[in-house]
Amino acid sequence: MxxxxxxxxxxxxxxxxxxxxxxxxxxxxxxxxxxxxxxxxxxxxxxxxxxxxxxxxxxxxxxxxxxxxxxxxxxxxxxxxxxxxxxxxxxxxxRPGREALRVSQDRLTEKDFLTGLGLQTAPYADILTAESLTQAIEEIGTPAILKTRRFGYDGKGQARIMSPDEASAALATLEGAPAILEGFVEFTSEISIIAARGLDGSVACYDPGENVHREGILRTTTVPATLPAPARTDAVLLAAKILNALDYVGVMGVELFVTPAGLVVNEIAPRVHNSGHWTQNGCVVDQFEQHIRAVAGWPLGDGSRHADVVMENLIGADVERVADLASETGVAVHLYGKAEIKAGRKMGHICRVAS
Amino acid sequence: MxxxxxxxxxxxxxxxxxxxxxxxxxxxxxxxxxxxxxxxxxxxxxxxxxxxxxxxxxxxxxxxxxxxxxxxxxxxxxxxxxxxxxxxxxxxxxRPGREALRVSQDRLTEKDFLTGLGLQTAPYADILTAESLTQAIEEIGTPAILKTRRFGYDGKGQARIMSPDEASAALATLEGAPAILEGFVEFTSEISIIAARGLDGSVACYDPGENVHREGILRTTTVPATLPAPARTDAVLLAAKILNALDYVGVMGVELFVTPAGLVVNEIAPRVHNSGHWTQNGCVVDQFEQHIRAVAGWPLGDGSRHADVVMENLIGADVERVADLASETGVAVHLYGKAEIKAGRKMGHICRVAS
Incomplete structure (x- = not known):
């Protein structure tokens, strides 16, 4: 088809x-x-x-x-x-196809794929045993993060290792799950680029957004990101490289660290992405419609940005502020219809749109 | 509540x-x-x-x-x-309450209500018999439009009378339904104002849009409307007067003729309105959310306009152009999920957003 x-x-x-x-x-x-x-x-x-x-x-x-x-x-x-x-x-x-899932379901496979494309990632090592962890810490140094290869999200399945003596305790928290050790990246900011690729191979990227995480969960995305123009171009080229390599169809979220040595890919998500929610109030065609257009074989839509936006997640009890937020000028409310408020649960988000 | x-x-x-x-x-x-x-x-x-x-x-x-x-x-x-x-x-x-429905369900009641507020309408007369039609034509003149008092929309239940000898044929098309004769208004343009009133009595209006009808059906709405500044203010004051008089809660569409003698109210619709669809791509909070906010007792949202928009209805076979339209820059597509294309049926609309 x-x-x-x-x-x-x-x-x-x-x-x-x-x-x-x-x-x-x-x-x-x-x-x-x-x-x-x-x-x-x-x-x-x-x-x-x-x-x-x-x-x-x-x-x-x-x-x-x-x-x-x-x-x-x-x-x-x-x-x-x-x-x-x-x-x-x-x-x-x-759509997107199996290859994108295969690559992104496993942190090790993903890192190998990205470095294979010539892109920078954090230093990493496959952790099979306590011995390989010790050796990896020697090579990568501390602080570092031990992560399960699969099924992690919003900071889950991760343990920080601040010094080598924390290694065995960290490994124990993963309960034998296949793991990867990642070195820390000294970054000036975290950004993400939401990119789309159509069935015809055309690629379109939204303006990069600047992300702030807390406790492993995205809190805010701000567009425009504070970013030198060459880095903006690099981000777009890099995203296109990833999408083309996967013969990708749909929207992908690519999280990047901005460092003095250039952009370092943190992770890719083969789907619409929380850091792209700002597009709902900043673009004629948002990331959700862009994804549907791509998987339906439609032409990609106009994703140019017409406003400055700060997207703020409403996490847990944050959602109780919604009555006040709804009365603020320039605030768009997006709630998810979740019946129960839980700590750490994403209940909705707002977009603050600059006039 | x-x-x-x-x-x-x-x-x-x-x-x-x-x-x-x-x-x-x-x-x-x-x-x-x-x-x-x-x-x-x-x-x-x-x-x-x-x-x-x-x-x-x-x-x-x-x-x-x-x-x-x-x-x-x-x-x-x-x-x-x-x-x-x-x-x-x-x-x-x-919400909106029964009074708004009572007034707007009947063209005669609506005209009486509007003129009672001191607002201008087209000249009109209640038509009970062929004799009252003859007399009304003498007073109002031709051309004029004979309309059923109830259940008309998109030009249905209407007959034009270009000269007095067309009167009895026109009356016959209405099949005995209670009717009203309306005189023609010489207007320079047709505009509408989409107004909202909250449960707390606060009123907010969107920028007036300029409408083009064809065969009794709205084709396009353009914002901003070509309109002198005083007329813009008049439109807002007039809408607020109507909403307040009805103790209205929700969004209302008010269609107006712009004439050298000022604004003439064509009709009111106690609901979201086709001529307000441009707000989906021109405002942080669109008319649909504004209506939900009002009826739910929430604060009204920010309806200020951030872009120039031309809304174009996709009527009948127009919808077959959607593949081409979807690939145009600045075009947002909104389809209604109607299974069957019929002549005169509103299948969707697009908004052309100026960058």
């Missing part, structure tokens, strides 16, 4: 969180329907999707029904079980 | 067309759920609503179930059967 999907087609979305919710709304804007595959019940995406197929990722009959009812399959998180993808792949196109 | 609705509350929407669709998306953005009451099946609003209660407006049990499942009731069209409203009114707040 290489023809663009017609209005009225159905986009299948694996995962029912807030990213699926905002993808669903974007698909509706283009006249398309959505079917969300998500084991959980009252999930954010189901509120706005045409269909919610509630089943586990191991339910083969449900996965087949899902494939039958959609025209193309995309996803809102990268840790989809391989068995589910193996079943779906021959039935309907999966 | 005067406290603002919390995220997680449910907005009941009477009517399942494209306005209900875009209201539903706006409610989701504020973390609210929606229940759409609509007799039709695969309707535009149901695609993005949490619940679709499919039942007729005469189904009393269904109306009661609807009221039970929502926190506030609003609507996307003004011709809701009175019996349904009578049943719902004691059960849950209806």
């Amino acid at each position: 290489t023809d663009p999907l017609s209005p009225g087609s159905t986009i299948g979305i694996l995962g029912g969180g807030q990213l699926g919710r905002m993808l669903s709304v974007a698909a509706a804007r283009l006249g398309m329907k959505t079917c969300v595959f998500e084991p959980g019940g009252d999930c954010p995406a189901a509120h706005v999707a045409n269909y919610h197929l509630r089943a586990d990722y191991t339910d083969e009959a449900a996965l087949r029904r899902f494939a039958d009812s959609v025209d193309v399959i995309t996803y809102e998180f990268e840790n989809i079980p391989t068995s589910a993808l193996d079943l779906l792949e021959p039935l309907k196109p999966i | 005067t406290d603002p609705l919390s995220p997680g509350s449910t907005i009941g929407i009477l009517g399942g067309g494209q306005l209900g669709r875009m209201l539903s998306v706006a409610a989701a953005r504020l973390g609210m759920k929606t229940c759409v009451f609509e007799p039709g099946g695969d309707c535009p609003a149901a695609h993005v609503a949490n619940y679709h209660l499919r039942a007729d407006y005469t189904d009393e049990a269904a109306l009661r179930r609807f009221a039970d499942s929502v926190d506030v009731i609003t609507y996307e069209f003004e011709n809701i059967p009175t019996s349904a409203l009578d049943l719902l009114e004691p059960l849950k707040p209806i």
